[in-house]
Amino acid sequence: MAVPSVRAGAVKLKGNPVDLRGPALKVGDAAPVAEVVDGSLAVVKVGGPSDTVRVFSTVPSLDTAVCDLETRRFNTEAGKVPGVAIETISVDLPMAQKRWCGATGVTAVRMLSDHRATSFGDAYGVTITSGPLTRFLARAVFVVDRAGVLRHVEYVADITQEPSYDAALAAARAAT
Numbered sequence: 001m002a003v004p005s006v007r008a009g010a011v012k013l014k015g016n017p018v019d020l021r022g023p024a025l026k027v028g029d030a031a032p033v034a035e036v037v038d039g040s041l042a043v044v045k046v047g048g049p050s051d052t053v054r055v056f057s058t059v060p061s062l063d064t065a066v067c068d069l070e071t072r073r074f075n076t077e078a079g080k081v082p083g084v085a086i087e088t089i090s091v092d093l094p095m096a097q098k099r100w101c102g103a104t105g106v107t108a109v110r111m112l113s114d115h116r117a118t119s120f121g122d123a124y125g126v127t128i129t130s131g132p133l134t135r136f137l138a139r140a141v142f143v144v145d146r147a148g149v150l151r152h153v154e155y156v157a158d159i160t161q162e163p164s165y166d167a168a169l170a171a172a173r174a175a176t
């Protein structure tokens with residue numbers, strides 16, 4: 001599979017533009033299928049049709065304040081949205097994700113790692129290709145309905161900012 005093109009300046013890091021590899025997805029697009037790994041290092045395919053509505057939250061690293069805050073918030077919200085699976089994807093190693101979850105008590109969000117090939121990042125247009133966070137994933141939220149169609153897409157304008165939780169969760173509720 002060819003690596004998608006670079007989108008220049010699509011998001012910022014502390015006000016400085018960074019480049020992203022991959023398409024700029026939009027509501028109504030088919031959710032690409034990508035391979036990531038779970039906490040047991042098993043390959044997991046995400047995207048496409050599923051028996052549940054999914055929220056994919058991409059973060060640069062759980063070991064940063066905003067990523068920590070975002071993942072904890074989605075963990076709190078996960079039990080309030082029946083029929084919706086919330087998955088956080090980063091390039092953190094699965095062992096680091098497991099350690100972080102254990103230390104923070106996060107149990108309702110499924111942690112997935114894109115560290116092997118940035119397959120998810122490239123397919124969803126969130127792999128950073130410039131600046132100090134090169135190869136990390138930009139902050140974004142995608143809501144995918146059961147048919148595999150994107151119902152909400154947010155590429156957070158500045159990686160240091162939180163996403164619009166209310167908009168993502170409203171889209172997830174509407175998709176159920």
